[in-house]
Amino acid sequence: MANNSSLVGGQVSLLKLWDTIIIVQVLVIIFLSINAFLIITFFRKECFYTTTRYILFAVTLLSDSLMLVISDILLLVNYFRFTMQVWICVIISVVVLLYNIVTPVTLTAMTLERYVAICMPLRHAELCSTRSTMHCILIIHALSSVPCIVILSTFFASASLGFYKQYNLCTVEMFLFYRWQDHVRSAIHEFYFLIMVIIILFVYVKIMKAAKAASGEDKKSSWKGLRTVILHSFQLLLCLIYLCGPLIEAAVIQIDFMLFINVRFSNYILFGLTPRCLSPLIYGLRDETFSHALKHFASFGLYKRNV
Structure with a gap:
């Protein structure tokens, strides 16, 4: 009787998981x-690129689109219990680990x-030229690759050559042979979190002072910039919570496996998907120039207002 109850409970849990x-998938x-739609709009106007x-x-x-595609594929693969050779998972994980960090680092650069x-309006044209921006993108990817290199280095140092040919589910736990590896990964993410928080607070204080000291159009522009920084801060916070998710999941899996699955799904939806939908809100709808371009493109050119 107990076995039948466990079986029914497991089936109910799987049905809820399938929902x-x-x-x-819809999200x-x-x-x-x-x-x-936003990317196509970006490439249609020279003032954007x-x-x-x-x-x-x-x-x-x-970055968000790539992460959504790969993470969703991994979600489906793991749900249906499809295994793959470890070396294939390592290649996929390089992209996931890199672009998990690229978005928060880019948000910090945007602030x-x-x-x-x-x-520093007089130096904006010099510091934020197209050439400087390309260099900035390279720096963003270089900084974002550091956690990936460290995490994979600890994995390569611990895994035997035969392990790469084995078939396993492609999950982050596959890279953790020892407890200290989890501590190293957490320490790196916490360090990045601390640096980003310091930068965000610094920018917030400086723009706040500029907004109070400005007048007229400058004051309006400063307060609008401050609101953008606040939205970026919230978006960044969600991204960083998602990076810290494995810490919570590691504790929960010791208690109950189905609770662990539910927590992992909740983390993915709340802190993995949600930050990805805030970028369109911040620049797709709030930014006047981009908003006009979107309306013009969406209306097939019928929206004629000068951008």
């Missing part, structure tokens, strides 16, 4: 469609761009 999977399709804040915005869109635009 969550369907919800995730991913919606977000990818919005991102694709020659302006620093829009270029960085496009980087976040491309610094707002700081330069508002607090």
Whole structure:
């Protein structure tokens, strides 16, 4: 009788999990469609792909879209218990680990761009030229690759050559042979979190002072920039919570496996998907220039207002 109850309970849990999977698929399709629409709009106007804040915005869109596709594929693969050789999972994980960090680092760079635009307007053209932005993107990817290199280095040092040919589920736990590896990964993420928080607070204080000291159009621009920084801060917070998710999951899996699965799905939806939908809100709808371009593109040219 107890076995039958456990079986029924397991089937109910799997059905609930399947409902969550369907919800995730709907959300991913919606977000990818919005991102694709925004990316097409970005490339249709020269003023977008020659302006620093829009270029960085496009980087976040491309990074988020890539992460949505790969993470969703891994979600489905793991749900249906498909295994793959470890070396294939390592290649996929390089992309996941890299672009998990690229978005928060790019958001931090975008807040610094707002700081330069508002607090150092005379140097904005020099510091935020197209050439400087390309260098900035390279620096963003270099900084974002450090956690990936460290995590994979500890894995390569611990795994035997035969392990790469084995078939396993592609999950983050596959890379953790020892407890200290988890501590190293957490320490790196916490260090990045601390640096980003310091930068965000610095920019917030500086723009706040500039907003109080400004007048007229400058004051309006400063307060608008401050609101953008606050939205970036919230988006960044969600991204960083998602990076810290494995810490919570590692504790929960010791208690109950189904609770662990539910927590992992909740983390993915709340802190994995949600930040990806805030970028369109911040620059797709709030930014006047981009908003006009979106309306013009969406109406097939019928929206004639000068952008």
